[in-house]
Amino acid sequence: SEDRVFNFAAGPAILPENVLKKAQSELYNYRGSGMSVMEMSHRGKEFLSIIQKAESDLRALLEIPDEYAVLFLQGGATTQFAAIPLNLCTPDDPVDFLVTGSWGDKAFKEAQKYSQPKLIWSGKPEKYTKIPSFEDLEQTPDAKYLHICANETIHGVEFKNYPTPKNATGLLVADMSSNFCSKPVDVSKFGVIYAGAQKNVGPSGVTIVIIRKDLIGNAQKTTPVMLDYKIHAENNSLYNTPPCFGIYMCGLVFEDLLEQGGLKEVEKKNKKKAEILYNAIDESNGFFRCPVEKSVRSLMNVPFTLEKSELEAEFVKEAAKEKMVQLKGHRSVGGMRASIYNAMPLAGVETLVAFMKDFQARHA
Numbered sequence: 001s002e003d004r005v006f007n008f009a010a011g012p013a014i015l016p017e018n019v020l021k022k023a024q025s026e027l028y029n030y031r032g033s034g035m036s037v038m039e040m041s042h043r044g045k046e047f048l049s050i051i052q053k054a055e056s057d058l059r060a061l062l063e064i065p066d067e068y069a070v071l072f073l074q075g076g077a078t079t080q081f082a083a084i085p086l087n088l089c090t091p092d093d094p095v096d097f098l099v100t101g102s103w104g105d106k107a108f109k110e111a112q113k114y115s116q117p118k119l120i121w122s123g124k125p126e127k128y129t130k131i132p133s134f135e136d137l138e139q140t141p142d143a144k145y146l147h148i149c150a151n152e153t154i155h156g157v158e159f160k161n162y163p164t165p166k167n168a169t170g171l172l173v174a175d176m177s178s179n180f181c182s183k184p185v186d187v188s189k190f191g192v193i194y195a196g197a198q199k200n201v202g203p204s205g206v207t208i209v210i211i212r213k214d215l216i217g218n219a220q221k222t223t224p225v226m227l228d229y230k231i232h233a234e235n236n237s238l239y240n241t242p243p244c245f246g247i248y249m250c251g252l253v254f255e256d257l258l259e260q261g262g263l264k265e266v267e268k269k270n271k272k273k274a275e276i277l278y279n280a281i282d283e284s285n286g287f288f289r290c291p292v293e294k295s296v297r298s299l300m301n302v303p304f305t306l307e308k309s310e311l312e313a314e315f316v317k318e319a320a321k322e323k324m325v326q327l328k329g330h331r332s333v334g335g336m337r338a339s340i341y342n343a344m345p346l347a348g349v350e351t352l353v354a355f356m357k358d359f360q361a362r363h364a
């Protein structure tokens with residue numbers, strides 16, 4: 001609507017307008033309860049129905065098999081960098097990391113405290129613009145799992161298919177923070193999927209973990225209670241006070257995604273938006289550039305630079321004047337980045353592309 005901007009932030013990020021309006025309409029007095037969701041007991045019947053519906057809608061969206069638990073946790077995806085090795089390994093166990101960007105690298109470094117991670121491939125020498133071919137990977141036979149970051153938010157590198165773990169357990173673990181619920185995923189290929197909510201499915205403060213149930217219950221002895229999946233699974237994510245309002249918001253987003261026709265439909269829209277933007281970059285005769293190899297370009301985070309890098313600050317400033325905000329690239333890579341999550345309307349991408357063409361015409 002008129003008074004909203006197109007928010008291209010990487011996260012916290014844009015949320016669907018109808019979800020915000022619904023939350024607004026229910027904020028003061030949630031469905032006749034006489035209070036807001038923020039004020040209710042997490043053990044009361046209203047909140048129990050909120051969290052149960054959020055879980056069942058997420059299960060429907062991702063077609064999550066029964067043998068997987070869904071946990072609504074706190075601490076961000078960063079906390080999972082520690083929780084995963086703590087729950088799946090002993091301190092002496094090897095685990096494999098395929099690192100395609102700086103989030104995967106952070107996960108690899110944190111895992112060093114609780115396991116013996118091996119870096120089986122890193123995209124760092126090529127500035128994180130590629131994903132290797134899987135056949136050539138040398139995996140560790142006794143590794144407890146293979147970890148990937150399905151979409152690198154800063155570098156804009158996204159797995160389009162997944163490596164088969166060639167280790168004793170056959171487990172693949174994925175950080176899906178920045179492409180969660182952006183497309184269908186075959187959950188049965190993964191031991192664990194985890195994601196912070198604040199990009200595609202809600203506000204910050206909620207972290208979703210989808211884990212095969214047989215992997216729960218072997219946490220290292222020193223694992224803090226808040227990081228032990230068994231505790232959270234046994235208590236249906238209500239061991240302690242959960243991020244109630246955030247879970248409610250995620251639930252509204254899941255409902256909205258189902259109403260849109262589910263993740264196949266959502267993926268179609270995301271592909272179209274990304275195609276328009278990448279085409280604008282590729283057809284600019286080098287005025288705009290995207291460093292990422294074409295086959296692994298992210299549908300969610302589109303990094304780009306200007307050939308005349310001295311114009312980048314002006315680009316960002318002028319775009320903001322036209323209500324397109326948060327286009328500055330991550331401080332570690334510079335340039336620009338347009339995050340175009342599920343909630344970014346096609347009109348937002350079209351407006352950006354029209355602005356890019358106009359900017360080029362004025363500065364070529």
Ligand code: PMP
Nearest residue numbers: 076077078103153175177178196
């Ligand atoms: N992984 C990825 C892919 C991310 O994009 C982020 C956040 N930008 C994180 C992990 C860290 O998430 P959090 O801030 O929720 O801890």
